[in-house]
Amino acid sequence: MEALKVMKRKGLFEEMLIYLEGSETGSVFQGQLPHDLNVLAVTASGPKETSLAAYCFPNDRVQGQNFGICLSDSFSLNWMRDTESHCPLKETLGMQLKNVRNATTMTTVSPYGDLSLLHAKVGEFIGAVEPAYSHSSNNPLLDILIEQIRIRSRSATREMRSCSTYSQSSQCSGPRTLKRTPII
DSSP: OHHHHHHHHTTSOSSEEEEEOSTTTHHHHTTTSOGGGOEEEEESSOTTOOOOEESOTTSOEETTEEOSSOOEEHHHHHHHHHHHHSOTTTOBHHHHHHHHHHHOOSSOOEEEEOGGGGGSBTHHHHOOOOOSSOOOOSOHHHHHHHHHHHHHTSOTTOBOOOOTTSTTOTTOOOOOBOOSEEEO
């Protein structure tokens, strides 16, 4: 937490969103993350819970090949799916948290820190862009990961464009500039 405090003091961020994946990730923030730091952390599991894997053998097939590993975790998969299926300029972090909690049934998805940020729009942290291309495989996780990598590779101050490809896209358009810091 000291690193976050130093970053805040140095003006390296105004507000920050952290998605933390892994077993017992709630223990990283429970009782540790100050509410006045303008940081919201969402964890895959509670302090004493094991995070659950997804797309494990035999469902780890990519381009016809099995890798003998788990390709994702249920929390990560569910928040990426939620992000892909809702307009980030309309959906709040609180709405996303509720959706991801409902979809992630075997662990306790938990928020820590500045809970007032739950009222912020998802797009204020991760942006809202139309896919530059359409990639389709037989593995929806692979499609989601490719799109997330593409989105994350852009600069944090990129300009947002229309997100008309989202299912709830009426009046979901920019341009806007990201002023918040995502840590995924």
